[in-house]
Amino acid sequence: MTAPIKPAEGYAFAYLDEQTKRMIRRAILKAVAIPGHQVPFAARDMPMPYGWGTGGIQVTAAILGPADVLKVIDQGADDTTNAVSIRAFFQKTAGVAVTTRTSEATVVQTRHRIPEKPLVAGQTLVYQVPIPEPLRFLEPRETETRVMHALADYGLMHVKLYEDIATHGHIAKTYAYPVKVEGRYVMDPSPIPKFDNPKMHMSPALQLFGAGREKRIYALPPFTRVASLDFEDHPFERTRFEAPCALCGATDAYLDEVVIDDRGGRMFVCSDTDHCETRRQEGHRGALLGDIPEEARS
Amino acid sequence: MNRIDPILRVEEVAKSFTMHLRGGLSIPVVEHVAFEVHAGECVVLGGPSGAGKSSILKMVWGNYGVDRGRIAVDGVSGVTDVATAAPREVLALRRSTMGYVSQFLRVVPRVATLDVVMEPALAQGLDPAEAKRRAEGLLSRLNVPERLWSLPPATFSGGEQQRVNIARGMIAEVRLLLLDEPTASLDAANRAAVVDLIEAKKAAGTALLGIFHDIDVRDRVATRIVDVTGFATRRDAA
Amino acid sequence: MTAPLLEARGLTKWYGDRLGCRDVAFDIHEGEVLAIVGESGSGKSTLLSLLSGQLAPTSGSVAYRMRDGAIRDLVSLSEAERRFLFRTDWGFVHQDAAKGLRMGVSAGGNVGERLMAVGARHYGDIRAKAEDWLERVEIEVGRIDEKPTAYSGGMRQRLQIARNLVTAPRLVFMDEPTGGLDVSVQARLLDLLRRLVADMGLAVIVVTHDLAVARLLSDRIMVMRRGRVIEAGLTDRVLDDPREAYTQLLVSSILQP
Numbered sequence: 060m061t062a063p064i065k066p067a068e069g070y071a072f073a074y075l076d077e078q079t080k081r082m083i084r085r086a087i088l089k090a091v092a093i094p095g096h097q098v099p100f101a102a103r104d105m106p107m108p109y110g111w112g113t114g115g116i117q118v119t120a121a122i123l124g125p126a127d128v129l130k131v132i133d134q135g136a137d138d139t140t141n142a143v144s145i146r147a148f149f150q151k152t153a154g155v156a157v158t159t160r161t162s163e164a165t166v167v168q169t170r171h172r173i174p175e176k177p178l179v180a181g182q183t184l185v186y187q188v189p190i191p192e193p194l195r196f197l198e199p200r201e202t203e204t205r206v207m208h209a210l211a212d213y214g215l216m217h218v219k220l221y222e223d224i225a226t227h228g229h230i231a232k233t234y235a236y237p238v239k240v241e242g243r244y245v246m247d248p249s250p251i252p253k254f255d256n257p258k259m260h261m262s263p264a265l266q267l268f269g270a271g272r273e274k275r276i277y278a279l280p281p282f283t284r285v286a287s288l289d290f291e292d293h294p295f296e297r298t299r300f301e302a303p304c305a306l307c308g309a310t311d312a313y314l315d316e317v318v319i320d321d322r323g324g325r326m327f328v329c330s331d332t333d334h335c336e337t338r339r340q341e342g343h344r345g346a347l348l349g350d351i352p353e354e355a356r357s
Numbered sequence: 358m359n360r361i362d363p364i365l366r367v368e369e370v371a372k373s374f375t376m377h378l379r380g381g382l383s384i385p386v387v388e389h390v391a392f393e394v395h396a397g398e399c400v401v402l403g404g405p406s407g408a409g410k411s412s413i414l415k416m417v418w419g420n421y422g423v424d425r426g427r428i429a430v431d432g433v434s435g436v437t438d439v440a441t442a443a444p445r446e447v448l449a450l451r452r453s454t455m456g457y458v459s460q461f462l463r464v465v466p467r468v469a470t471l472d473v474v475m476e477p478a479l480a481q482g483l484d485p486a487e488a489k490r491r492a493e494g495l496l497s498r499l500n501v502p503e504r505l506w507s508l509p510p511a512t513f514s515g516g517e518q519q520r521v522n523i524a525r526g527m528i529a530e531v532r533l534l535l536l537d538e539p540t541a542s543l544d545a546a547n548r549a550a551v552v553d554l555i556e557a558k559k560a561a562g563t564a565l566l567g568i569f570h571d572i573d574v575r576d577r578v579a580t581r582i583v584d585v586t587g588f589a590t591r592r593d594a595a
Numbered sequence: 596m597t598a599p600l601l602e603a604r605g606l607t608k609w610y611g612d613r614l615g616c617r618d619v620a621f622d623i624h625e626g627e628v629l630a631i632v633g634e635s636g637s638g639k640s641t642l643l644s645l646l647s648g649q650l651a652p653t654s655g656s657v658a659y660r661m662r663d664g665a666i667r668d669l670v671s672l673s674e675a676e677r678r679f680l681f682r683t684d685w686g687f688v689h690q691d692a693a694k695g696l697r698m699g700v701s702a703g704g705n706v707g708e709r710l711m712a713v714g715a716r717h718y719g720d721i722r723a724k725a726e727d728w729l730e731r732v733e734i735e736v737g738r739i740d741e742k743p744t745a746y747s748g749g750m751r752q753r754l755q756i757a758r759n760l761v762t763a764p765r766l767v768f769m770d771e772p773t774g775g776l777d778v779s780v781q782a783r784l785l786d787l788l789r790r791l792v793a794d795m796g797l798a799v800i801v802v803t804h805d806l807a808v809a810r811l812l813s814d815r816i817m818v819m820r821r822g823r824v825i826e827a828g829l830t831d832r833v834l835d836d837p838r839e840a841y842t843q844l845l846v847s848s849i850l851q852p
Contacts, residue, residue, distance in 0.1 A: 291716050
């Protein structure tokens with residue numbers, strides 16, 4: 060964890076002006092009050108292109124305080140370009156402390172993953188959302204999808220799952236797997252792997268979702284019931300991996316496939332870099348590392 | 358058959374056609390039509406072509422409107438005046454009380470002969486197996502070859518279609534059966550079969566009202582002949 | 596006698612100063628088929644939209660007897676209630692199957708949608724029902740996973756019917772259901788519709804400009820012209836003994852093969 064620093068001169072705290080942050084906070088409060096419901100907000104242009112997390116950044120900017128400790132992950136990793144840039148952005152404009160440790164963070168902004176370490180009360184997870192509307196690819200008209208949400212007219216959602224089973228024999232959707240929130244709103248959890256879906260259910264942390272291009276914010280307050288859609292005879296199943304993490308030996312984490320040479324060699328490693336490192340520091344060893352302590356290898 | 362009330366009582370009925378496409382020309386057909394048909398009798402409408410026999414039959418069936426008068430049919434659930442009844446009541450009467458054998462078969466394409474014949478019996482709620490048995494019996498009596506039963510009648514010869522039509526008209530048990538030249542295109546053997554069927558209906562207490570151009574058949578089945586010439590409207594030379 | 600399933604009274608619709616339809620009144624009960632005939636622009640489609648609650652009348656009412664026996668004016672129904680009717684107790688068969696089907700969803704999904712919309716959550720049951728309905732509308736069960744785009748016009752129309760009837764509705768609206776189909780395909784569809792109507796005791800309100808379709812399918816006819824019902828009655832009465840000048844013109848204009 061780095062200590063707080065003095066923010067750069069000439070910027071409002073966390074980049075956005077106070078009126079904008081207030082507007083976003085109002086949208087967040089409404090979203091928290093109606094879990095799973097998409098609240099429109101006047102998303103601003105950010106100094107980065109759409110698709111780089113403009114929605115998540117605005118939500119983070121609106122909730123960040125000087126005492127917060129920020130963690131940013133992209134596909135579980137703290138060290139990819141997107142994560143590094145956003146972390147640097149808030150360090151510079153808000154001067155907040157940053158960390159890669161899930162346990163130390165008060166605010167975690169994420170693209171496409173939920174950390175493996177269970178979040179606790181007081182933490183906030185901010186999701187970057189590309190397309191907030193779960194019905195979008197089934198019903199292109201926004202006017203119609205809004206009415207469908209209003210009337211909880213969600214038969215179409217199951218039609219999609221039906222089609223999957225009819226075509227593949229099982230529900231083939233592995234990410235952005237739709238959920239029903241508190242038995243009411245159907246919600247797109249952003250493109251997290253369905254492996255992460257159960258972590259949203261009854262989480263003690265506050266979960267906020269921001270879509271910059273589509274100008275929508277939605278939320279899961281702590282301890283919200285979140286159920287993945289399924290059929291009685293084709294229940295939701297979490298993705299399972301055949302081998303443990305090659306580095307830390309974890310058997311209950313989401314793994315990325317990494318090609319390690321040009322002869323088709325590959326390995327499966329934790330997508331959550333912090334989780335993997337923490338485990339290795341605790342002495343866990345995967346097949347690739349064998350029993351050799353890490354210090355001895357370098 | 359000691360019923361006193363007739364099954365059909367026609368009183369003071371008048372009918373004319375207004376041809377709007379010919380400048381509103383009004384063509385009177387019949388007036389002051391009055392007769393009765395009782396259970397177990399076959400009343401034949403007599404008179405030359407164009408005298409209005411067919412129109413009277415159609416007014417009783419309900420597919421021609423009535424200008425004036427009353428056509429009382431004593432149905433399963435009381436007396437209905439076809440002249441003024443709502444469409445729904447006429448339909449109910451056709452299901453429960455009236456049968457009609459027209460000159461021409463009008464059916465949905467693609468429906469098998471056996472199903473065409475069974476339909477009125479099924480509409481009355483008859484058990485399908487029993488309806489099928491009756492339909493097969495009728496088709497046999499009317500000499501419709503068994504190999505045709507599963508085919509739609511649309512491509513049959515005129516005589517075959519006519520016999521399918523008779524079977525369809527005879528299958529249901531109705532109080533009042535209307536016959537519009539049922540033997541028109543039949544040979545002697547089939548005419549005899551139809552006469553037998555009509556006699557059986559009479560014996561079972563059905564009231565029949567018919568038009569027969571074949572004098573031989575008419576004389577064999579008619580209990581009475583009502584000459585419609587008396588109902589013809591006077592047409593003044595224009 | 597029980598109350599009618601649907602009861603229209605004084606139905607009038609103005610589009611500004613242009614008339615859609617005026618003073619239409621009728622009842623329909625379960626098991627009855629009513630044909631609305633007339634040429635394009637006669638007000639048939641306006642009337643169908645009013646009757647199915649998709650358009651609010653300028654004046655008049657449409658009372659509907661709900662499944663629980665309560666009689667409701669369609670105008671007073673909320674959007675949620677109207678949609679619920681449309682996926683349970685009502686069907687709507689469009690002339691253009693692409694309007695009534697999801698062309699990007701398999702036949703099974705198309706038939707199953709209504710079931711899922713009212714809470715069916717067992718894949719095997721939904722699929723079994725879809726298979727049963729494909730059979731009833733004479734579509735090979737082996738084609739259940741194909742999309743309607745792979746179907747012929749007649750099959751699409753039959754699929755549309757299956758999709759509508761799977762929740763056992765009591766009232767089905769049909770807008771030119773045989774329009775644009777080949778004659779032999781039309782005949783098959785009409786035969787199928789007649790059988791389903793009889794088996795399920797459906798009430799049907801069918802809009803058509805084809806008097807032959809009206810004769811084969813309906814018990815009663817309403818003839819519309821310039822927004823008004825000019826003649827109504829038993830189908831064979833209206834067609835065999837048309838009273839009004841316009842009806843006589845329509846009937847005399849039928850081509851005989």
